[in-house]
Amino acid sequence: MAPKSVETAPELPAGDPKHAARATRSAGRQMRSRLLDGASRLFKERGLAGTSISDIAAAADAFPSQITYYFRTKEALFVEAACRDVLYVARAAEQAALQASTPGEYTRALVETVTTTDSVAFFTEALTLTRRRPDLAPLVERTIERLHGEGMRAYVGQIERHGWKSLRDPDASSRRFWALAIGVTVEGHAMGRSADDMCAEMLRVLGDQATTRTSGDTARLRLVGDSNTSKSNSSDGEAS
Amino acid sequence: MAPKSVETAPELPAGDPKHAARATRSAGRQMRSRLLDGASRLFKERGLAGTSISDIAAAADAFPSQITYYFRTKEALFVEAACRDVLYVARAAEQAALQASTPGEYTRALVETVTTTDSVAFFTEALTLTRRRPDLAPLVERTIERLHGEGMRAYVGQIERHGWKSLRDPDASSRRFWALAIGVTVEGHAMGRSADDMCAEMLRVLGDQATTRTSGDTARLRLVGDSNTSKSNSSDGEAS
Numbered sequence: 001m002a003p004k005s006v007e008t009a010p011e012l013p014a015g016d017p018k019h020a021a022r023a024t025r026s027a028g029r030q031m032r033s034r035l036l037d038g039a040s041r042l043f044k045e046r047g048l049a050g051t052s053i054s055d056i057a058a059a060a061d062a063f064p065s066q067i068t069y070y071f072r073t074k075e076a077l078f079v080e081a082a083c084r085d086v087l088y089v090a091r092a093a094e095q096a097a098l099q100a101s102t103p104g105e106y107t108r109a110l111v112e113t114v115t116t117t118d119s120v121a122f123f124t125e126a127l128t129l130t131r132r133r134p135d136l137a138p139l140v141e142r143t144i145e146r147l148h149g150e151g152m153r154a155y156v157g158q159i160e161r162h163g164w165k166s167l168r169d170p171d172a173s174s175r176r177f178w179a180l181a182i183g184v185t186v187e188g189h190a191m192g193r194s195a196d197d198m199c200a201e202m203l204r205v206l207g208d209q210a211t212t213r214t215s216g217d218t219a220r221l222r223l224v225g226d227s228n229t230s231k232s233n234s235s236d237g238e239a240s
Numbered sequence: 241m242a243p244k245s246v247e248t249a250p251e252l253p254a255g256d257p258k259h260a261a262r263a264t265r266s267a268g269r270q271m272r273s274r275l276l277d278g279a280s281r282l283f284k285e286r287g288l289a290g291t292s293i294s295d296i297a298a299a300a301d302a303f304p305s306q307i308t309y310y311f312r313t314k315e316a317l318f319v320e321a322a323c324r325d326v327l328y329v330a331r332a333a334e335q336a337a338l339q340a341s342t343p344g345e346y347t348r349a350l351v352e353t354v355t356t357t358d359s360v361a362f363f364t365e366a367l368t369l370t371r372r373r374p375d376l377a378p379l380v381e382r383t384i385e386r387l388h389g390e391g392m393r394a395y396v397g398q399i400e401r402h403g404w405k406s407l408r409d410p411d412a413s414s415r416r417f418w419a420l421a422i423g424v425t426v427e428g429h430a431m432g433r434s435a436d437d438m439c440a441e442m443l444r445v446l447g448d449q450a451t452t453r454t455s456g457d458t459a460r461l462r463l464v465g466d467s468n469t470s471k472s473n474s475s476d477g478e479a480s
Contacts, residue, residue, distance in 0.1 A: 127430035179423030
């Protein structure tokens with residue numbers, strides 16, 4: 001094998017068709033991922049209407065035909081890029097929240113992470129687009145289900161690890177978190193609010209998610225309804 | 241005056257310039273309002289891109305030039321129609337909630353009203369549009385402030401009238417309501433959810449807003465935090 005030959009296709013070990021197919025798939029995945037990276041950046045900067053397929057191709061050092069090969073339309077690429085982006089942010093939020101030692105810190109870490117990126121706004125634009133493009137809905141549905149499901153699992157993991165007490169059904173807690181992230185972001189962007197303002201607004205309307213259990217104090221912690229009545233227990237008072 | 245002369249301007253009572261000016265203003269307001277009605281209907285049905293200025297003119301029995309005279313652009317008309325529409329729905333929700341005799345019925349009446357119309361989705365589309373059209377932002381900002389402010393006053397009026405106890409700061413309660421209405425609607429429309437499903441989802445993530453006071457039970461229900469703020473000023477409860 002001539003190591004520097006220009007004609008050589010991506011080096012494939014001869015005689016192992018499975019390995020070859022795998023290498024091709026992996027090159028395809030890399031190109032897909034590069035296109036999604038470039039698209040995310042441009043779409044967040046300029047919106048759907050302000051970005052063309054050839055802009056994205058140029059940003060990803062690819063041909064426009066590669067975009068239509070992998071994604072078919074600009075709208076489908078927009079939705080896929082936005083879904084991938086919001087799932088990344090969800091994961092980053094969970095990572096940031098791992099350091100929290102109180103329920104208040106936990107909520108703040110999640111909220112700060114989602115309000116300081118453009119990803120929720122980008123995803124919301126994809127949701128709005130999907131309303132009139134039902135062909136693009138399945139990916140969006142799966143993404144929302146993953147946000148809710150993974151959010152809930154991460155939350156349950158945290159409250160168990162720390163022995164916190166959730167103020168409501170963890171599934172409802174996760175759904176409320178994401179619906180509010182979308183609502184606060186849409187309002188905030190329309191009003192030209194800064195990331196800090198959106199963070200403060202989201203903390204305020206979200207309210208407390210969990211409390212610490214105080215030993216021998218369980219009776220006082222009992223909740224009426226699913227409110228955040230239980231301020232009496234110390235450490236999460238600063239959430240908001 | 242020849243009653244059917246084509247050249248005659250709209251008939252104005254002679255000799256009373258103030259009356260004449262008032263009549264002209266009122267005719268202008270009527271035309272504006274008719275254009276907004278037609279625009280709302282068409283935009284909700286077909287979206288911004290699917291509706292042309294001449295469609296709206298035809299629906300309102302007007303000339304396209306009247307639209308540009310009153311609103312300048314299709315986008316400005318879209319935003320104004322959406323803002324007016326969401327304020328109507330907010331008022332309808334408050335009306336529906338007047339019948340409620342428990343906090344749970346109150347919340348359900350509000351949520352049912354906002355989830356069974358297209359108005360929140362329409363308003364959200366206007367918010368998304370405004371993000372890239374800051375010239376249209378001021379109207380949207382005023383509308384959001386009115387939604388929050390009027391929602392809060394109506395809520396305070398209700399809890400005072402019934403002697404309910406708010407589970408949190410009424411301002412935060414109103415802001416949470418609207419942010420969730422937007423978030424749940426955006427998600428719901430993208431996922432093709434029915435109005436009933438969106439209603440159930442919103443009730444679930446919103447949680448309780450207020451409780452009834454149980455006599456002799458006040459200590460258990462007492463809230464720490466700023467929930468009592470606007471208790472003292474009674475009479476502006478119905479202002480909206």
